[in-house]
Amino acid sequence: MTPTTPSLKDAAREQARLGRMVRIEPLAREPEVVAAVDAAYADHQGTIFAVAVVLAHDGFELLESSLVAARTQFPYIPGFLSFREAPPLLRALGGLETPFEAVLVDGQGIAHPRSVGLASHLGVLLGLPTIGCAKKRLVGNAAVPGPEKGSFSTLEVKGERVGVVLRTRTGVKPVFVSPGHLVDVDSARRVVLNWVGRFRIPEPLRAAHNLAARYSKALTPLLARNP
DNA sequence: GCGACAG
DNA sequence: ATCTTGTCGC
Numbered sequence: 001m002t003p004t005t006p007s008l009k010d011a012a013r014e015q016a017r018l019g020r021m022v023r024i025e026p027l028a029r030e031p032e033v034v035a036a037v038d039a040a041y042a043d044h045q046g047t048i049f050a051v052a053v054v055l056a057h058d059g060f061e062l063l064e065s066s067l068v069a070a071r072t073q074f075p076y077i078p079g080f081l082s083f084r085e086a087p088p089l090l091r092a093l094g095g096l097e098t099p100f101e102a103v104l105v106d107g108q109g110i111a112h113p114r115s116v117g118l119a120s121h122l123g124v125l126l127g128l129p130t131i132g133c134a135k136k137r138l139v140g141n142a143a144v145p146g147p148e149k150g151s152f153s154t155l156e157v158k159g160e161r162v163g164v165v166l167r168t169r170t171g172v173k174p175v176f177v178s179p180g181h182l183v184d185v186d187s188a189r190r191v192v193l194n195w196v197g198r199f200r201i202p203e204p205l206r207a208a209h210n211l212a213a214r215y216s217k218a219l220t221p222l223l224a225r226n227p
Numbered sequence: 228g229c230g231a232c233a234g
Numbered sequence: 235a236t237c238t239t240g241t242c243g244c
Contacts (some may be wrong), residue, residue, distance in 0.1 A: 038234090039234075039235080040236090041234085041236070042236095042237075043236080043237095048235095076233090076234060076235075077232090078231080078232040078233065079233085079234090081233055081234055082234080085234070106233080106234070107233045107234065108233050111233090112233080117233070118233070118234085132233085134233050134234085135233080135234090136232090136233060136234090137231095137232090137233080138231095138233045139231090139232090139233095140231070159235050171244095176233080179234080
C-alpha cells in the first residue's frame with residue numbers, strides 16, 4: 001500500500017471540500033443507541049489505538065466495541081486532527097455490527113477554523129449524525145456558563161453560533177459541544193447532556209477512552225516484540 | 228512578528 | 235495525547 005500523507009495545503013483543500021457537504025439540522029429523534037470514538041497513543045513507532053463503542057441509553061450498557069491498531073500517518077497539528085485520527089477511527093466504526101443512530105466524537109464539530117472538525121469530518125464520510133464533545137476550546141468565544149449542571153453559553157466564531165460551552169456536572173469544568181453533521185447546536189447539546197452519567201464526560205466517550213487506554217497498555221508490549 | 232492552539 | 239502517586243475535597 002502507498003501511505004497517504006497530504007501536505008497541509010492539500011489537507012486544507014480537502015477540509016474545504018468536506019465542509020461544503022456538512023449539514024446542520026435538528027435531529028429528528030432522541031437516540032436510544034449511540035456510538036462513540038476515541039484514540040490512545042503508544043510510545044512505540046507512533047502507534048495509534050482507535051476504538052469505537054456502541055452503548056444503549058438504557059443503563060448506559062456497552063453493547064459492542066471495536067479496536068484498530070495502526071501506525072500514525074500524520075502528525076498532530078491543531079486544526080488538522082482529522083488527518084491523524086479519522087482513518088483508524090473510521091476503520092474501528094466499520095468493525096461495528098450493532099446499528100447506532102449517532103456518533104459522539106472526542107473533538108470539535110463545526111467549531112473549527114474551516115468549520116470541519118473531526119466530528120464533522122467523520123460525519124460527512126459516514127453520512128451519519130455526529131456530535132463533537134471536546135474538553136478544550138479550539139476556536140470561538142463564549143461566556144462562562146452558570147455553575148449548575150445543564151447551564152450553557154453560546155460558542156461563537158465571527159458572529160456564528162457554532163456550539164455551546166456546556167456544564168455537564170455542577171461545579172465542574174464545562175465541555176465544548178458543537179454539531180458535527182446532521183444535527184444542530186441544540187440537538188448536540190441535548191444529546192450530550194442525555195448521555196452524561198456521574199462524570200463530566202458523557203458515558204459513551206468515557207467507555208471509548210477507557211478501552212483505548214487499556215488496549216494501549218496491554219498491547220504495546222506485544223507490538224514491541226512483533227514490529 | 229506575537230500569541231493561540233481539539234487530541 | 236503522554237509522562238505519573240499521592241492527596242485534598244465533596
